[in-house]
Amino acid sequence: MDIDTKINLIKEGTLEVINFEELKEKLEKxxxxxxxxxxxxGKIHLGHAITVMKLKQLQNLGFKIKILLADYHAYLNGKGTLEEIEKIAKYNEKCFRALGLDDSTEFILGSTFQTKPEYTDKVYNLATLTTLVRAKRSMDQVSRNSENPKVADAMYPLMQIADMVALDVDVALGGMEQRKIQMLARENLPKIGKNPPVCIHTPLLHGLDGDEKMSSSKGNFIAIDDKxxxxKKKINKSFCPIKEVDGNPIIELAMHFIFTNQEKIxxxxxxKFGGNLELSEKELIDMYSSGELHPMDLKNGVSKYLIEYLADVRKFMENN
Incomplete structure (x- = not known):
C-alpha cells in the first residue's frame, strides 16, 4: 500500500491531522x-472506542501502538489513591484488548517512568517555557473553569508533553479535547531539541443525555461491557430529539459504529407503522430530519446493532 493511500485511510473519521507532510515522513519509518x-x-465506553478504532487502523498500517495508562495523571486529577487507580488500570487494559488491539500493543503505566530523572528534567524544562496563562488554557475544561485550580492542574499538560518524549512518539492520537495540550507540545518540544509528534484528533461522542461529551463520571455512557x-435500557432513555440530527447521540452512534462497518442499517x-426499513447513512439522516422516522424506531435499530457489535467484547471480558 502506497503512502498516499495510507494517509487517505488515516484521514477517514478524523477531524484534524497536523500535519500531512510530517505524517508522510513518519510513514516512511x-x-x-x-x-x-x-x-x-472508570468504565471504558464507546467514546474510548472511537480512538481505539483509529489505533487498530494505525496498527494495521504498520504502527507500533503504545497506550499510556496514566495513573499519576489520574492521581493529580483526584481520581483516587495510586493503589485504587492501579486496579482500574488493569481493568482498562483488559477492555482495550477486548476491543481488538493485537498482542503487540504496549500498555504502559505512567508511574513506571514518570519519576525518573530524565523525565522530571523534561517537565522542569517545559515549566520554564510555559506561562501560567498558557498552562491554564491547556487544562481540561473542569480545571479551566474552576475558581481555585490546583498546581497539579497546571502540571498535568506539562507531564503529558513529557510523556510524548519518554515514549518516543511519532503520532499522538486523541479527541478534540486534547488539542490544546498537543498544540502546546508542538510549540515547545522543538525548544528543548525534540521533534513534535503528528497530532490526529478524533470526534467526541455526545453523552446519552445530550451533554457535549460521553463520560464515565457523568453516567451518560454505554460501557463496552454493559449487558x-x-x-437497551440506556438507549431507550437517551436524549434523541425528533427531527434533530446535530448533537443527537443516537445518530452519532449510528454514524460511528454502524455505517463505518456496513452500508445499511x-x-x-x-x-402498521410502515414496516421494516433498510437505510443508508444518507437515507437515515434524510428520513429522521424530515420526521418520517420516529426516535423510538431509530433507538431500537441502534440498540440492536450495538448489542451485536459488543457481543465479542462481552465474551472476551467474561473469559479473560
Missing part, C-alpha cells in the same frame, strides 16, 4: 509509534 493516553478512572439489557417496525 520502519515502525513508527502511535500513542494515546487514558486516565484509569444487553443495560444497553435495518430498522424493524410493525407493518
Amino acid at each position: 520502519e515502525s513508527p509509534i502511535a500513542y494515546t493516553g487514558y486516565e484509569p478512572s 444487553e439489557s443495560e444497553i 435495518l430498522i424493524e417496525r410493525p407493518e
Whole structure:
C-alpha cells in the first residue's frame, strides 16, 4: 500500500491531522509509534472506542501502538489513591484488548517512568517555557473553569508533553479535547531539541443525555461491557430529539459504529407503522430530519446493532 493511500485511510473519521507532510515522513519509518493516553478512572465506553478504532487502523498500517495508562495523571486529577487507580488500570487494559488491539500493543503505566530523572528534567524544562496563562488554557475544561485550580492542574499538560518524549512518539492520537495540550507540545518540544509528534484528533461522542461529551463520571455512557439489557435500557432513555440530527447521540452512534462497518442499517417496525426499513447513512439522516422516522424506531435499530457489535467484547471480558 502506497503512502498516499495510507494517509487517505488515516484521514477517514478524523477531524484534524497536523500535519500531512510530517505524517508522510513518519510513514516512511520502519515502525513508527502511535500513542494515546487514558486516565484509569472508570468504565471504558464507546467514546474510548472511537480512538481505539483509529489505533487498530494505525496498527494495521504498520504502527507500533503504545497506550499510556496514566495513573499519576489520574492521581493529580483526584481520581483516587495510586493503589485504587492501579486496579482500574488493569481493568482498562483488559477492555482495550477486548476491543481488538493485537498482542503487540504496549500498555504502559505512567508511574513506571514518570519519576525518573530524565523525565522530571523534561517537565522542569517545559515549566520554564510555559506561562501560567498558557498552562491554564491547556487544562481540561473542569480545571479551566474552576475558581481555585490546583498546581497539579497546571502540571498535568506539562507531564503529558513529557510523556510524548519518554515514549518516543511519532503520532499522538486523541479527541478534540486534547488539542490544546498537543498544540502546546508542538510549540515547545522543538525548544528543548525534540521533534513534535503528528497530532490526529478524533470526534467526541455526545453523552446519552445530550451533554457535549460521553463520560464515565457523568453516567451518560454505554460501557463496552454493559449487558444487553443495560444497553437497551440506556438507549431507550437517551436524549434523541425528533427531527434533530446535530448533537443527537443516537445518530452519532449510528454514524460511528454502524455505517463505518456496513452500508445499511435495518430498522424493524410493525407493518402498521410502515414496516421494516433498510437505510443508508444518507437515507437515515434524510428520513429522521424530515420526521418520517420516529426516535423510538431509530433507538431500537441502534440498540440492536450495538448489542451485536459488543457481543465479542462481552465474551472476551467474561473469559479473560
